[in-house]
Amino acid sequence: KGKKIEKHPYSEFKDFRLENGETIPTIDQYLEQGSKYPQTMLVYEMKPHSCAEIEDRFVELTIAKLKEHNLLNPEKVMFISFSYHICKRMAQLLPGFTVQYLKSDKNPSKVRKAGVNGIDYNYQILKLNPKWVRNASRLDMSTNAWTVNKEANMKQMLRIGVDFLTTDNPIIARELIAKEGYRNEMREFPGSIATFLESKGFKVELRNLQGSVLLCVRNNEVEHIIIPYPISAGTAEGAQAQGEATEKLIESF
Secondary structure (H helix, E strand, O other), rough: OOOOOHHHHHHHOOOOEOOOOOOOOHHHHHHHHHHHEEEEEEEEEEOOOHHHHHHHHHHHHHHHHHHOOOOOOOOEEEEEEEEEEHHHHHHHHHHOOEEEEEOOOOOOHHHHHOOOOOOEHHHHHHHHHHHHHHHHHHHHOOEEEEOOOOOHHHHHHHHOOOOOOOOOOOOHHHHHHHHHHOOHHHHHOOOOOHHHHHOOOOOOEEEEOOOEEEEEHHHEEEEEEEEEOOOOOOOOOHHHHHHHHHHHHOOOO
């Protein structure tokens, strides 16, 4: 305890026991275990180190080990890190892989401009900044919230459109999703008004408010559409009817 792994050899850690009685696994052991479950996406957290040079070496070793275990595949592994430097480096070297920044101190547009395609933020930060989830979605970024253990907080994160949850209570989360039928701000539901209008080429924004569909007009042209969330169309046919009515309203301008 109190020792930093980067400054001490593995021999000083190999016999150390965690609270659950297990030893600290090596990366080979972690990847070997992960290889046994090909349907499972490995979430590979890369811890910050003392300087950029060591972090660069860590990135190189990580990529080499993933290749060695035949796991360097964006469908098999994604990366998360509190180190902005590591995230940017991984995104640079592995385009097409999901890389999520953990520190919760930057807005999604800044993270995206750095080449990183995901955010994995503390749920309390996302509660205060729900628009970050919407902005990330518009920027084609993945979103995750950590560590969400209470059902009420799970519901709130799912309602604002977070893609993934980090939780110590996965069974509760699975049951909640199955029971409530949450979807990422309705866009994954083929009968949603948002999906219908987006298929027609309109720019759609979803907001967590009550009310009717709003048209944002500039210079007598519809700039984009705001759809209140939650909004219920009942059925796919109902959503299409509401979407068509909105489309006719747009054409009247």
